[in-house]
Every structure is written in C-alpha cells, then in structure tokens.
Amino acid sequence: MLSFINNFNFVIxxxxxxCYSYQIIYAFVALFKKPKELTPKKLHKYAVITAARNESAVIGELIKSIKNQKYPSELVDIFVIADNCTDNTAEVARKAGAIxxxxxxxxxxGKGYALDFIFKTIATQYSDANYEGYFIFDADNLLDENYIAEMNKMFDSGYRILTSYRNSKNYDSNWISAGYSLWFLREAKYLNNPRMLLNTSCAVSGTGFLVHSDIINKNEGWKYHLxxxxxxxxIDSVINxxxxxxxxxxxxxxxxxCTFEQSWNQRLRWSKGFYQVFGKYGLxxxxxxxxxxxxSAYDMFMTITPAIFVTLTSILFNLSCLIYGIFSLTASPKIIPTTLGAILISFFNFYIVLYAFGLLTTITEWDQINSTPFKKILYTFTFPVFIFTYIPISIVALFKKIEWTPINHTVVKSIEEVR
Structure with missing residues (x-):
C-alpha cells in the first residue's frame, strides 16, 4: 500500500x-533571445472595435488614448458597439469621437455577439473604407501612444493575427488585482513572447489584438460565442x-x-469556457x-486541457488514503504520515513553481509594474495563493450553469497616470 501511494504520486x-516542461524552455528563450527590429513598408488602414456594456466611466479614456496614437489619424477609425446599455455609454463614446x-x-x-453585429454592420455600411485589419479592445483598456505603430510593423511583416503586451491599470490595488496582473505579464513575456521567437503560434488573451480583414470576411463576421x-x-485559428x-x-x-466575489464570477466563466473549448476543439x-x-496545436491543447483534474485526482487519492489510515484498524500506521507528507509536498512543489514564475516575471518586468517596491515583492508571495483559488472555481464550473455577465469597471485613469 505504501509503495503504491509513493508510486502514484511519483507518476503524477x-x-x-x-507535459509542461516545454514552458521552462520558453522561459530561457524569453530571457536570452531578442526579437528582430522591423521597419514597415506601408502604413495600413485599421478599424478599432470595442464592445461596451455600461462603460460610461472608462470608455472616454480609451478613445482618448486611441486618438493620441503616433499613427496617422486618417488611417484609424474608432467603432464602439454600445451593447444592451442602460447608461450613457453611447453618448460618452460619441462625444469622445467614436462611431x-x-x-x-x-x-x-455576450461580447462575441456584439462583435459579430458590428463586423456585419461595417461590412454593409463601410464596404468602401477598405480596412485591412481590425483592432479589438475592451472599454477599460488604455493604449500606449506607440501601440498601433508597433503593431503595424508586425502586421506589415506578414502576421494576420497579432496579440500584444498586456499590463494593468491597478496592479497594486490588492493581492487579487496583482494576481491577475502577474498572470497576464507572465503570459505576455514568458508564453507569447517565446512562442513568437520560436515561430510557433501565440494565443489571444481577451483584449488587445489585431485581426486581418480577410479572416473576418472569410468567417462572415465573428463566429465565436463560447x-x-x-x-x-x-484554437480555431491554429487548427486552420x-x-x-x-x-x-x-x-x-x-x-x-479587486473583490474576490467579482474575481470568482469572472474566473468561473473562464473555467467553464475552457471546458467548452476543450469539448469542442480538443479532438x-x-x-x-x-x-x-x-x-502549436499541442501547445494550445495543453493550454485548454483541464490539468486541474490531475491535481484533484492526486488530492482525492491521498485524502482517501489518509481517511483509510485514520479509520481502518488494519491499515499500516505509516499510511497517515505518508499521505500527509505527499499532500504537503504536492502543495509545496506547486507553490514553489508558481512563486518562481511570479518572482521571475516581477524581476524582469520590474519597471513595467506600476507599484511600490514593497508591494511588488509582497505580491510574489500571494501569487501562488491566487492561482490555488482556481481549484474550487474549477470544481464549481464543472457543475454550475454559467452565463456571460459584464464586469463593472470603476478605475478611471488616463494613460499618463498608469504609464
């Protein structure tokens, strides 16, 4: 029995x-390999798309940051789809200069349906505008002044889908916002960056990406509604x-x-969405x-694979052995310390790995993080705890029916304040 317990945990x-050792290679690539400098041959024409639901507090600053781009304004049109709004989002966006x-x-x-609506509207009412690509942002985003110019360099080099460096407006609000922020910074620096350097495919993460008009036209709008x-x-792009x-x-x-309730609801939707994508595209x-x-297909498969199930299997197995050891009169007395040790070691190992990635990201992106030195260090220790909270979220997402709900955005800052 003891041998079986040890062998089981070793196999896990x-x-x-x-399965995930390649991400360690990614980290070394990100640290030691640098991207090539590009010079665009052409300044392309773009439409900026934002689906907004009750975002009157923040939509104005997003549009302002787009209008302040160091890129010819005549080559950038801004579209906002005010989706099921009960506030004055539409009025604020029009006043700021958006269509x-x-x-x-x-x-x-849901966002997917709103995007499909605006893409089809543009196709019928702005067919002569000849947009070559579409930027997609969320209403709470702020753009660095060189954002479009830098994306244009990569777009001009031949990429038809591009994602970007995702930072946060409110990193230091608390350990929850810092947990999100470190995750997205790590995703940009140590996942998407090395993927690009190794000529494999990156993954779009929610917001801040560019899509070639040919792809939108081929799909007859936006067909993604999970x-x-x-x-x-x-995933669909990589498969194709x-x-x-x-x-x-x-x-x-x-x-x-910033609140655990809001974070719980958002990540519950994400977890359910990952299950949906896995079920639809896994095979x-x-x-x-x-x-x-x-x-790239393997990388995307590992991205959406519910690895939490393996973790839960390990936890449940060891807890079952622990309970057996406590209540069984015939069980070996060594079962209890063996299983307790296995559980503690598993959590410790995961904590150390997550802490290492959080610390590495904090060190290399130190100047990009808008916070005090004390908080930057403090939140490296809470980062693994933030990730551990995915365990109950993933379990609940398996059984609960979840629908898309908007996140209330209240942090009103200009690009100058967060840069």
Missing part, C-alpha cells in the same frame, strides 16, 4: 513535468493553419477585479498535432 509528478452603434438583444448576450471567445478564436504573432512593444493597460487539436506535426 512525472506526468506534469513531461457608435447601439445594440439591444436580450437573447444573444464563454471564452478569445481562446476559442485562438494561422500563426498568431506577438508584439511586445505594443502595450495596453486594463483593469483587474481536432490532437489530430492536428499528430497529422500535421504541429507543435
């Missing part, structure tokens, strides 16, 4: 190590042979939740991995 450890459409549909609710439409779009690029010099800032990713020898 090896399984995780084998605004209002949508009221209580049946088809709870995590961003990762669904990424697209390589998503990354531009580290294009920086956006967005607002992170296709496996086929693409082996039939086309596509590492």
């Amino acid at each position: 450890f090896i399984l995780f190590t084998v 605004v459409y209002e949508r009221n549909n209580k049946e088809l609710v 709870l995590t439409e961003d990762i669904e779009f990424s 042979g697209e390589t998503i690029g990354y531009c580290g010099n294009a920086k956006i800032y967005d607002e992170q939740p 296709s990713l496996v086929k693409t991995t082996f039939q086309k020898h596509c590492f």
Whole structure:
C-alpha cells in the first residue's frame, strides 16, 4: 500500500513535468533571445472595435488614448458597439469621437455577439473604407501612444493575427488585482513572447489584438460565442493553419477585479469556457498535432486541457488514503504520515513553481509594474495563493450553469497616470 501511494504520486509528478516542461524552455528563450527590429513598408488602414456594456466611466479614456496614437489619424477609425446599455455609454463614446452603434438583444448576450453585429454592420455600411485589419479592445483598456505603430510593423511583416503586451491599470490595488496582473505579464513575456521567437503560434488573451480583414470576411463576421471567445478564436485559428504573432512593444493597460466575489464570477466563466473549448476543439487539436506535426496545436491543447483534474485526482487519492489510515484498524500506521507528507509536498512543489514564475516575471518586468517596491515583492508571495483559488472555481464550473455577465469597471485613469 505504501509503495503504491509513493508510486502514484511519483507518476503524477512525472506526468506534469513531461507535459509542461516545454514552458521552462520558453522561459530561457524569453530571457536570452531578442526579437528582430522591423521597419514597415506601408502604413495600413485599421478599424478599432470595442464592445461596451455600461462603460460610461472608462470608455472616454480609451478613445482618448486611441486618438493620441503616433499613427496617422486618417488611417484609424474608432467603432464602439454600445451593447444592451442602460447608461450613457453611447453618448460618452460619441462625444469622445467614436462611431457608435447601439445594440439591444436580450437573447444573444455576450461580447462575441456584439462583435459579430458590428463586423456585419461595417461590412454593409463601410464596404468602401477598405480596412485591412481590425483592432479589438475592451472599454477599460488604455493604449500606449506607440501601440498601433508597433503593431503595424508586425502586421506589415506578414502576421494576420497579432496579440500584444498586456499590463494593468491597478496592479497594486490588492493581492487579487496583482494576481491577475502577474498572470497576464507572465503570459505576455514568458508564453507569447517565446512562442513568437520560436515561430510557433501565440494565443489571444481577451483584449488587445489585431485581426486581418480577410479572416473576418472569410468567417462572415465573428463566429465565436463560447464563454471564452478569445481562446476559442485562438484554437480555431491554429487548427486552420494561422500563426498568431506577438508584439511586445505594443502595450495596453486594463483593469483587474479587486473583490474576490467579482474575481470568482469572472474566473468561473473562464473555467467553464475552457471546458467548452476543450469539448469542442480538443479532438481536432490532437489530430492536428499528430497529422500535421504541429507543435502549436499541442501547445494550445495543453493550454485548454483541464490539468486541474490531475491535481484533484492526486488530492482525492491521498485524502482517501489518509481517511483509510485514520479509520481502518488494519491499515499500516505509516499510511497517515505518508499521505500527509505527499499532500504537503504536492502543495509545496506547486507553490514553489508558481512563486518562481511570479518572482521571475516581477524581476524582469520590474519597471513595467506600476507599484511600490514593497508591494511588488509582497505580491510574489500571494501569487501562488491566487492561482490555488482556481481549484474550487474549477470544481464549481464543472457543475454550475454559467452565463456571460459584464464586469463593472470603476478605475478611471488616463494613460499618463498608469504609464
């Protein structure tokens, strides 16, 4: 029995190590390999798209940061879709200089449906505008003044889908906002950046990305309507042979939740969305991995694979052995310390790995994080705790019916304040 417990935990450890060891290689690539400097041959014409629901507090600053871009204004049109709003989002956006459409549909609710609406509207009413690409932002975003110019360099080099460096407006609000922020900074620096450097595909993360008009036209709008439409779009693009690029010099800032209730609801939706994407595209990713020898498909498969199930299996197995050891008269007295030790070691190992990634990200992105030195260090210790809270969230997401709900944004800052 003791031998079986030890062997089981060893197999779980090896399984995780084998499946995710490539991300350690990613970290070394990010540290030691630098992207090439690009000079665009053409300044392309773009439309900026934002789906906004009751975002009157923040939409004005987003539009202001777009209008202040160091890129020819005649090549950038700003569209806002005020989606099922009950406030004056549309009025604020029009006053700030955006082209605004209002949508009221209580049946088809969610960002994906709003995007599909505005893309189809542009296709019929602005067909002569000849937009070559579409930027997609959330209403709480702020753009660095060189954002579009930097993305244009990568777009001009041939990438048809691009994502960017995602930073936060409110990193130091508390350990929750810092947890989000570190995760997105790590994703940009140590996942998407090395993917791009190794010529594999990146993944779009929620907001701050650019899509070629040919892809939108081919799809006849925006066809992604699962709870995590961003990762669904990424997965479908990889399966269809697209390589998503990354531009580290294009920086956006967005607002992170500060309350655990708001964070719980948002990540509950994300977890459910990942299950949906896994169910819909998991088999296709496996086929693409082996039939086309596509590492990007494997990478995306590992991104959406519910690895939490392996963790839960390990925890439940060891807890069962612990309970057996406590209540069974015939059990070996060594079962209790063995299983307790296995549980503690598992949590310790995960904590150390997560802390290491959080610390590495904090050190390398130190100047990009808008916070005090004390908080920067403090939140490296709470980062693993933030990730551990995904365990109960992932369990609840398995059984609970979840619908798309908006996140209330209240952090009103200008780009000058957060930069």
